Amino acid sequence: TEGPPPTPVAAVSQYACQRRTTIENNNKIFTDAFEVLAESYEFSELEGPCLAFRRAASVLKSLPMAVPCLAATQGLPCLGEHTKAVMEEILRYGRAFEVEKTLSDERYQTLKLFTSVFGVGPKTAEKWYRRGLRSFSDILAEPSIQLNQMQQSGFLHYEDISRAVSKAEARALGNIIDEAVHAITPDGILALTGGFRRGKEFGHDVDFIVTTPELGMETSLIPIIINRLTRQGILLYCDYQASTFDKSKLPCHRFEAMDHFAKCFLILRLEGSQVEGGLNSAEGDSRDWRAVRVDLVSPPMDRYAFALLGWTGSRQFERDLRRFARMERGMLLDNHALYDKTKKEFLAATTERDIFAHLGLEYIEPWQRNA
Ligand code: TTP
Ligand code: MN
Ligand code: MN
Ligand code: MN
DSSP, X not given: OOOOOOOOOOOXXXXXXXXXXXXXXXXXXXXXXXXXXXXXXXXXXXXXHHHHHHHHHHHHHTOSSOOOSGGGGTTOTTOOHHHXXXXXXXXXXXXXXXXXXXXXXXXXXXXXXXXXXXXXXHHHHHHHHHTTOOSHHHHHHOTTOOOOHHHHHHHHTHHHHHSOEEHHHHHHHHHHHHHHHHHHOTTOEEEEEHHHHTTOSEEXXXXXXXXXXXXXXXXXXXXHHHHHHXXXXXXXXXXXXXXXXXXXXXXXXXXXXXXXXXXXXXXXXXXXXXXXXXXXXXXXXXXXXXXXXXXXXXXXXXXXXXXXXXXXXXXXXXXXXXXXXXXXXXXXXXXXXXXXXXXXXXXXXXXXXXXXXXXTOOOXXXXXXXX
């Protein structure tokens, strides 16, 4: 009566950097629900449950098929009682009460709306909410509120920059930045990073690394590019942050959203004529241009691999790379360097493959990092 032994299935790792996650998500009904709850916990500054739901979503995203029943989650990491209860409801009724309740919650809706504005983070959104403000017109009509430059541009270009950026638009922007970089220095280097490097069809912005082979020269690159974009009349907004990179202070001990390289957060004017197949514009919009968010970061060449790995994302993949390095290898990884705490030495890398090899990890391609 004993059948053949079950085929051993490779265990799913608790670390996203040991999983291959493409843009194909077979468990969207669960991961969308988890994202709502994670975001709601984030608004309440409950980091633990927020991270738990993000990790659970990431595990499900890596699976080659939809989870058909709760029993199929046996042996999967990062799925606790709470996440399983939500999944069970979705499996039974197609939706979960807690998620529905969150989506209809006034505080959640308002914070979600406010943080959708470029330059408005959870802190500011919370402050406005506590003052009784509930809509954009409430904010704009409130005389005591001083919007900073970033928020003013955020409101001004709200429609355009909330609309997804297409691959064709990303390519057109790549051409514009490439032209600028090579006009400055023929050996300038431009690399697409962020979601588009991971193979995403749409993004909320386009991320590029710009640098030069000559160490130290990279710091002047972004200011010159900004100058050029200004003269071309396509710079709608620019937040430039000069480098605060200091080799003596490497590496940082915690995951940092921000690194110390020279960078800028831009809003550019993109002409329809520059985009193959045309702009991704709103229904009924007759303009032949749109505003788009672009990020540029400029690491020195000897940090290129770390910066590329850090800016390619996804955020969950990056978090888990750092956690894996710390917990499993006694190493500290950030966008600047990799430090071996046991050997008390920095491990150099010229490619992303070098970094994975130092960590004793199988190489994961950029399009497999959609954790
Ligand atoms: P994002 O552009 O925020 O995200 P994304 O490109 O993955 O997705 P989207 O389509 O929504 O744009 O960030 C890209 C990566 O850059 C992300 O992994 C975090 C990283 N990053 C840093 O390391 N430092 C920074 O200062 C910023 C702004 C981002
Ligand atoms: Mn991006
Ligand atoms: Mn970005
Ligand atoms: Mn730091």
